[in-house]
Amino acid sequence: MSAEHYDIIIIGAGLSGIGTACRIARQHPGKTLAILERRDRMGGTWDLFRYPGIRSDSDMASFGYNFKPWYSDTVLAKGPDIRKYVVDTAKEFGLYDKVKFGLRLDTANWSGTDQQWTVSALHEPSGETRSFTCNFLVNCAGYYSFDHGYRPHFDGEDTFKGAIIHPQQWPENLDYTGKKVVVIGSGATAITVVPAMADKAARVTMLQRSPSYIMAMPDTDKISMLLGKLLPKRWVFLLARKRNILIQRGLYLACQRWPERARKLLIAHMHKQAPNIDIRHFTPDYMPWDQRLCAAPDGDFFDSLNSGKANIVTDHIERFDETGIVLKSGEHLDADIIVTATGLDVQLMGGLQLELDGVPVPLTQKLSYKSIMIQDVPNYGWIFGYTNAPWTLKCDIGGQYLCRLFQHMDDHGFRVATPVDHFDSWTDTGVLDNFAPGYIKRAIERMPRQGKAPPWEVTMHYGKDKKMLVEDPVDDGILAFQTASKASSSADKDPWAATA
Known part of the structure; x- marks a missing residue:
C-alpha cells in the first residue's frame, strides 16, 4: 500500500493536537x-480518564482555547465537558474528518534526500501497517503512556481479596457504594477522587507518604457572572482569561520569590479549611510550586474530611494483606477497594522513535529549541505545555509560532527548517529538572536537555515565551533553512509540494 502524503501531520487528537490543528x-x-490518533476517539486525556470526579485543575477561561471561548460560570470543568469541548471544536473547524483513528505509531524517519518524513504506524483494528509521508511533523501526543499508569509493586498485594484499581484504568460502572476505600497518593488525582467517592463509600482514606499543597478555590466565577449582566459574553471571557493568567503567574512568582512565606500561608490555609485535622497531614516536605498546587473546588476535599466521610493517614506501606494495608507504624487500614493514584508513566512523543536517514535520534543528547522544536531534527514540532500554568497556554502560542514558521518558509521558498546549536549551549539539565513530581523524577534521564539561555532554555514563563514565539523574528540565526533539494525540486516550485 502506497503512503498517504500530507503537507503537515499532527500526532494526537487531544486538547493540544486539536488546538494546534485549528491554528494551522x-x-x-x-x-x-492529517491528525493521527492512537485511540478510537478524540479527547486524549479527557477521554482516557474516567475516574470519579475527573476534572481540570486549571480554570477553563485560560485552559480552553482563546479562539473558542468557554462560556460557563463554572471555573473547573468536568472531564466529559472538556471532551465534548474538544470534539465540538474539531467539528466547528472542519477537522473531525481529518482524524485517522486506531494508529499505534512506530517510527518516523526523515529522509534528507526527499526532505520529508515517513511515519510508520500499526492500524490496530485491522492489524495492518500503514505509512504516511509529510513535509512537517508536529507531535502533540503528550508526555505519558496511554497504555498504563505508574503502579509500583507492593509486597503481599496478591493476597488482597478486594479490588486494586489505577485511575488510568478505571472499571466502567464500578460500584463502591458502602465500600471501604483506600486511595494511595496525595496529588491532584487523589484530591479529586477522595471527595467524589466519599458520598457513596462507607469511608475513604487517603494514604500519603508526603502531603501536598491544596488550595480551596471558588468553583463559580461570580465576577464574570456580574460582568455578564453588563458586557458582551466575548468581552467577559477575555477579561476572565487575562485576569486568571495574571493571578496564576503572580501566585507562581510569589511562591518562587518568597518560598518560606508562601509555605506558611498555604499550610495555614489548609489548616483553616480543616482545623480538626492534625496539621502534620498538611505540611509538605517541599516548597510551593516545586510540584503543582492541587485545587479543591469550593473546598470539596476539606468538606469530605470535616464531615468524617474521609480521612488522611500519613505513613509508609509495609505490605498488603487479605483485608487491606499494613503500615510501617503497625496500623492496619481496612479496605474493600484500593485506588493506586500513584502517577503516570512518562513516555515522550507518544512512544514514537525518531530517525534521521535511518539513524535513531538520541533525544537525551538533544536540546529543546524554544520548547517547540528539537536540536538537529528537521521540520519537527513538539508541543509540550506548561507545568506551572494551564497546559494549553503554551500549546496555543506554540501553534502560533508554527504558523509563523510555515509562513516564513513559504515566503522565502524554504522547504526545511532545523534548529542548530552554533554556540555550545549544552547543559546536562533536563527540560523539566526544576519540576519535582515523582513521575517526572523517574523519567528525567529520558528527556531532552535544555541549554544555558534562550532559545534553548526552558523558562516556563508565559510572558517571555509569548514574546519569543509570537513576536520575535522567526529567522533568529539559529534556525538553519534549506530550499528544495535536487531530488525534490522538479516536483513543483511550491516548497511544500509532495516530492515525486
Whole structure:
C-alpha cells in the first residue's frame, strides 16, 4: 500500500493536537493536514480518564482555547465537558474528518534526500501497517503512556481479596457504594477522587507518604457572572482569561520569590479549611510550586474530611494483606477497594522513535529549541505545555509560532527548517529538572536537555515565551533553512509540494 502524503501531520487528537490543528487550518487553509490518533476517539486525556470526579485543575477561561471561548460560570470543568469541548471544536473547524483513528505509531524517519518524513504506524483494528509521508511533523501526543499508569509493586498485594484499581484504568460502572476505600497518593488525582467517592463509600482514606499543597478555590466565577449582566459574553471571557493568567503567574512568582512565606500561608490555609485535622497531614516536605498546587473546588476535599466521610493517614506501606494495608507504624487500614493514584508513566512523543536517514535520534543528547522544536531534527514540532500554568497556554502560542514558521518558509521558498546549536549551549539539565513530581523524577534521564539561555532554555514563563514565539523574528540565526533539494525540486516550485 502506497503512503498517504500530507503537507503537515499532527500526532494526537487531544486538547493540544486539536488546538494546534485549528491554528494551522485557519491560518494555512491551503495546506493538506492529517491528525493521527492512537485511540478510537478524540479527547486524549479527557477521554482516557474516567475516574470519579475527573476534572481540570486549571480554570477553563485560560485552559480552553482563546479562539473558542468557554462560556460557563463554572471555573473547573468536568472531564466529559472538556471532551465534548474538544470534539465540538474539531467539528466547528472542519477537522473531525481529518482524524485517522486506531494508529499505534512506530517510527518516523526523515529522509534528507526527499526532505520529508515517513511515519510508520500499526492500524490496530485491522492489524495492518500503514505509512504516511509529510513535509512537517508536529507531535502533540503528550508526555505519558496511554497504555498504563505508574503502579509500583507492593509486597503481599496478591493476597488482597478486594479490588486494586489505577485511575488510568478505571472499571466502567464500578460500584463502591458502602465500600471501604483506600486511595494511595496525595496529588491532584487523589484530591479529586477522595471527595467524589466519599458520598457513596462507607469511608475513604487517603494514604500519603508526603502531603501536598491544596488550595480551596471558588468553583463559580461570580465576577464574570456580574460582568455578564453588563458586557458582551466575548468581552467577559477575555477579561476572565487575562485576569486568571495574571493571578496564576503572580501566585507562581510569589511562591518562587518568597518560598518560606508562601509555605506558611498555604499550610495555614489548609489548616483553616480543616482545623480538626492534625496539621502534620498538611505540611509538605517541599516548597510551593516545586510540584503543582492541587485545587479543591469550593473546598470539596476539606468538606469530605470535616464531615468524617474521609480521612488522611500519613505513613509508609509495609505490605498488603487479605483485608487491606499494613503500615510501617503497625496500623492496619481496612479496605474493600484500593485506588493506586500513584502517577503516570512518562513516555515522550507518544512512544514514537525518531530517525534521521535511518539513524535513531538520541533525544537525551538533544536540546529543546524554544520548547517547540528539537536540536538537529528537521521540520519537527513538539508541543509540550506548561507545568506551572494551564497546559494549553503554551500549546496555543506554540501553534502560533508554527504558523509563523510555515509562513516564513513559504515566503522565502524554504522547504526545511532545523534548529542548530552554533554556540555550545549544552547543559546536562533536563527540560523539566526544576519540576519535582515523582513521575517526572523517574523519567528525567529520558528527556531532552535544555541549554544555558534562550532559545534553548526552558523558562516556563508565559510572558517571555509569548514574546519569543509570537513576536520575535522567526529567522533568529539559529534556525538553519534549506530550499528544495535536487531530488525534490522538479516536483513543483511550491516548497511544500509532495516530492515525486
